[in-house]
Amino acid sequence: MNPTPAVRKERSMELQKAMMGEHFKNLARAKDLGKKVVYTFVPGNLNELIWTFGMLPVHPEVNALQIGLRKKSGDYILEAEKHGHSEDVCAYVKCDLGMLKRGNIGPTGEKLPEPDLLLLSYTGCFTFMKWFELLREEYRCPIVMLHVPYQGDGRITPDMTAYVARQISEKVLPLMEKISGRAYDPDALREHLASSARAERDLVAVWESARNRPSPIDAYFGGVYYVGPVFSAFRGLPACEVFYETLRQEVEERVRNHEGPITPEGPLKEERFRLIVEGPPCWPNFRDLWKMFYEEGAVAVSSSYTKVGGLYDAGFRHDPDRPLESLADYCMGCYTNLNLPSRIQYLERCLREYDADGFLINSIKSCNSFSAGQLLILQELEKRTGKPGGFIESDLVDPRYFSAANIKNRLESYFQMIKAKRSA
Amino acid sequence: MELNDIVRRCEDLYHDLDLTSVKEWKRRTGGKAVGFLPIYVPRETVHAAGALPVGIMGAGDDLEIIRGDAFYQSYICHIPRSTVELGLSGRLDCLDGFLFPAICDVIRNLSGMWKILFPDKYVRYLDVPQNFDERLGGVFYRQELAALFQDLCALTGRPASDEALRRSIEAYNENRRAIAELYRLRAEEPHRVPTYEHYLLMRASNVLEVTEHTALVDAYLAAARRENRPWRDNIRVILTGVFCEQPPLGLIRALEQSGCSIVDDDWVLGARYLREPVAAEGDPLDALVTSYLRRGTPTATRYIDEDAKGEDLIRRVRTLRAEGVIFASPSFCDPALLEAPMLQRALGAEKIPYTAFKFSENSGQLQVIKEQTGAFADSIKLWGAA
Ligand code: SF4
Ligand code: SF4
Numbered sequence: 027m028n029p030t031p032a033v034r035k036e037r038s039m040e041l042q043k044a045m046m047g048e049h050f051k052n053l054a055r056a057k058d059l060g061k062k063v064v065y066t067f068v069p070g071n072l073n074e075l076i077w078t079f080g081m082l083p084v085h086p087e088v089n090a091l092q093i094g095l096r097k098k099s100g101d102y103i104l105e106a107e108k109h110g111h112s113e114d115v116c117a118y119v120k121c122d123l124g125m126l127k128r129g130n131i132g133p134t135g136e137k138l139p140e141p142d143l144l145l146l147s148y149t150g151c152f153t154f155m156k157w158f159e160l161l162r163e164e165y166r167c168p169i170v171m172l173h174v175p176y177q178g179d180g181r182i183t184p185d186m187t188a189y190v191a192r193q194i195s196e197k198v199l200p201l202m203e204k205i206s207g208r209a210y211d212p213d214a215l216r217e218h219l220a221s222s223a224r225a226e227r228d229l230v231a232v233w234e235s236a237r238n239r240p241s242p243i244d245a246y247f248g249g250v251y252y253v254g255p256v257f258s259a260f261r262g263l264p265a266c267e268v269f270y271e272t273l274r275q276e277v278e279e280r281v282r283n284h285e286g287p288i289t290p291e292g293p294l295k296e297e298r299f300r301l302i303v304e305g306p307p308c309w310p311n312f313r314d315l316w317k318m319f320y321e322e323g324a325v326a327v328s329s330s331y332t333k334v335g336g337l338y339d340a341g342f343r344h345d346p347d348r349p350l351e352s353l354a355d356y357c358m359g360c361y362t363n364l365n366l367p368s369r370i371q372y373l374e375r376c377l378r379e380y381d382a383d384g385f386l387i388n389s390i391k392s393c394n395s396f397s398a399g400q401l402l403i404l405q406e407l408e409k410r411t412g413k414p415g416g417f418i419e420s421d422l423v424d425p426r427y428f429s430a431a432n433i434k435n436r437l438e439s440y441f442q443m444i445k446a447k448r449s450a
Numbered sequence: 451m452e453l454n455d456i457v458r459r460c461e462d463l464y465h466d467l468d469l470t471s472v473k474e475w476k477r478r479t480g481g482k483a484v485g486f487l488p489i490y491v492p493r494e495t496v497h498a499a500g501a502l503p504v505g506i507m508g509a510g511d512d513l514e515i516i517r518g519d520a521f522y523q524s525y526i527c528h529i530p531r532s533t534v535e536l537g538l539s540g541r542l543d544c545l546d547g548f549l550f551p552a553i554c555d556v557i558r559n560l561s562g563m564w565k566i567l568f569p570d571k572y573v574r575y576l577d578v579p580q581n582f583d584e585r586l587g588g589v590f591y592r593q594e595l596a597a598l599f600q601d602l603c604a605l606t607g608r609p610a611s612d613e614a615l616r617r618s619i620e621a622y623n624e625n626r627r628a629i630a631e632l633y634r635l636r637a638e639e640p641h642r643v644p645t646y647e648h649y650l651l652m653r654a655s656n657v658l659e660v661t662e663h664t665a666l667v668d669a670y671l672a673a674a675r676r677e678n679r680p681w682r683d684n685i686r687v688i689l690t691g692v693f694c695e696q697p698p699l700g701l702i703r704a705l706e707q708s709g710c711s712i713v714d715d716d717w718v719l720g721a722r723y724l725r726e727p728v729a730a731e732g733d734p735l736d737a738l739v740t741s742y743l744r745r746g747t748p749t750a751t752r753y754i755d756e757d758a759k760g761e762d763l764i765r766r767v768r769t770l771r772a773e774g775v776i777f778a779s780p781s782f783c784d785p786a787l788l789e790a791p792m793l794q795r796a797l798g799a800e801k802i803p804y805t806a807f808k809f810s811e812n813s814g815q816l817q818v819i820k821e822q823t824g825a826f827a828d829s830i831k832l833w834g835a836a
Contacts, residue, residue: 112790112808114784148580151555152552156789159788163792169755171580173580173581175577176552178550178577189590365575366565369562395559398530398559402563
């Protein structure tokens, strides 16, 4: 059996690895360091605020995905099912609960600290609520609900912003003050927000580099690494800015050299298909799926999954001049908080802006938030753009739903379809 | 009205997927009709705008799904596909608008699908607050309701009048009173109110104008009290999990036949979501908001920040002297299926027996479930615990 090929390490990746390593080390020692720990979700996370109070954030989905990447999620899911959870429900939740039942050893092999606060930001997914209700039963710690309205009409109204901002100021801040023992420092928050905005600007430059031919990045398989720091614990910190500056420079250099993206087997030689990808990846088989792409010369020039933690390419930036309001708008602007027509518009825009040959939907069994409606997205996008759409099915972390042969077949016929369209 | 006539009328309404009763109402009154999905919408606002609120709860096993399946992957529950089927087959054409309350990601996304599939219809996603503080969630919800009421009045061409809202609140309070009596009678003397009839009466609330439904429930109550029906040696159970996708009628019948008398449930929950009358004086939108915040029913899709999980269920078990709980969850329903283990743990701690199964609105294989609930009933009868 061939060992899994290692991803060619660039400086940005080394930086990210070091940041993650240190963060998990800090988490493992949180109690000794006297640090309070806040569990919260990636979409709509209030990282800047958590850092303002000197607390440490934990994102359960990030743990679940890391565990998926390390192929341990299957066991944890079975563990949760042994404890009465249905096969039918979101496997991210089960992976997390299974991990907890097995001693809460995090992805780096170190024990995760228990939360001092569950910050239930209700952005873009209803299952989040059940997830934290389940965690509350386990930890019996304080919990605060931040209800984030959905963009049912495809826009954020001033009333919606005011509602979320007031919840932050009247519910979240006082509780954070109490738990951290620190008074709220609006200047510190402004600094974190300004730092976020700088990192976001560089990230957008990275996304937009995919307009080049060849694209220097893969905005799905590579993209999930690129969003690591800004989606997880680091947004608002100087290290995050350094990461995105470095990444941007690397990418710009590749543009200058007319180089394609780096794959686990080195730089992509030839860009044959430019795709937009909708839907999350399947972590336990991430490399297998990626290989099916790069072997065919297929590059994702944009993707929606890399926007679940913020639609920066659509213009959003954290804004130190409107601190709480911009946090509120951030929560409401994450990709899965957009209604279906807005999601379609967004993907359509990506198809045109990045001059893609087509789009591919990876439909995830776990995730109703993404998946319910994707077949209509497929029909509509094809109708509106005339570009071919592909459709595969898998799961985020449940390896039982990945059928390599089936997916490969589908992808092959999809690539054939694009070719046929080109020569028509 | 005779009992049989009432039940037959409800059966007709249940099977009337073409909504002929709604079309007749529109013809008779010249009013508009506005559909809504589970669980809860403030029907008072629709009614006060002069429209008929019409609850759509899928199509049970009455409809062959042809187009709906093309919109949903196999691992998504059934109700959205039958709803799309109803829409695309023209059966919902008589609805001038459609409301999609915040309940789960599937219904949330369906609201956007509806906008695309039916661009000429009024479609509104109704965000209900998960923050129950008057000054926060209350303010937000009032804004939502005011906008909704304005929209509905624009649709019907009626002025947005507080007085009309108050009258509608009163009409729905009357309906809540009648429904509460129906539940009370069934809990006290289950043999008088067979589950099948109870369910059909509740389903009728989805399509009948509210005063007509209240009259029907009152007539049923009077008839059921008169009727001599044999007492049944069934166990008393609470059914939970059926707040959205509904079990097929056959399954509802099978539960009772297997020896379980349902003394409380959460089907057609929207009709009794507010547990007490809404204030009919003062600002009517404020009254609806307060009722939602303070007197809404704890259910899987409502965030409960103060009570412990399961507290409400246990309270109802005790008050209604239920001997067990049946968890019936729609397949692939995250809210119901993720809620169940928490409630089951709470029941376990109180030594309250329960059993659980999954269904879909068009489940055909009822025998296995019937055997399971039958065994559950037997074990309770024999040993007092499952
Ligand atoms: S349903 Fe989707 S968004 Fe929600 S927790 Fe599961 S994977 Fe995440
Ligand atoms: S059955 Fe459950 S998952 Fe399906 S639409 Fe209803 S609440 Fe949502």
